[in-house]
Amino acid sequence: MSEQTNVIFIGRKSVMNYVLAVLLQFDAGADEVILRARGKAISKAVDVAEIVKRRLYQDKVEVSSCKIDTEEVGEEPNIRKVSTIEIILKKKE
Amino acid sequence: MSEQTNVIFIGRKSVMNYVLAVLLQFDAGADEVILRARGKAISKAVDVAEIVKRRLYQDKVEVSSCKIDTEEVGEEPNIRKVSTIEIILKKKE
Numbered sequence: 001m002s003e004q005t006n007v008i009f010i011g012r013k014s015v016m017n018y019v020l021a022v023l024l025q026f027d028a029g030a031d032e033v034i035l036r037a038r039g040k041a042i043s044k045a046v047d048v049a050e051i052v053k054r055r056l057y058q059d060k061v062e063v064s065s066c067k068i069d070t071e072e073v074g075e076e077p078n079i080r081k082v083s084t085i086e087i088i089l090k091k092k093e
Numbered sequence: 094m095s096e097q098t099n100v101i102f103i104g105r106k107s108v109m110n111y112v113l114a115v116l117l118q119f120d121a122g123a124d125e126v127i128l129r130a131r132g133k134a135i136s137k138a139v140d141v142a143e144i145v146k147r148r149l150y151q152d153k154v155e156v157s158s159c160k161i162d163t164e165e166v167g168e169e170p171n172i173r174k175v176s177t178i179e180i181i182l183k184k185k186e
Binding site for chain 1: 132133134135136139140142143147156159160161162163174176177178180
């Protein structure tokens, strides 16, 4: 009954690796899957979302939210700022 | 009186190049600036948006929309699909 949060962090693996991870979450009954990425992996997160939406779950999954933000990484005195993205994929009713 | 559309296509130039282009549009009186990018330039578009929002127009500019999509590029029979992003930066009242 409790709502699960299914967050997938997009990193250095191949796009299809993450597409598969999303599929497994949806197949396990998740209503939504959250993709998070930062820096250069942002483009990959968008690819993953688009492949899931267009090729695998045509018209059955939609992007319900797409937010960008900035995070600080590293430790003093070497803190740097990096852009992030959060894409929420949601099953349509 | 007419509303202008101010679209900046993010490509191979440096991030600061595009940040400057956004500044020039806002300084010229634009209420909103639209960033478009595809493929690997998507990460750069997010960087541009975040730098404008956080460093240059703190709390005066917001991301009013962030949409992802897929475009087809190339000609038959070599059409391939590429992910795109559209980020709308808007001056707050």
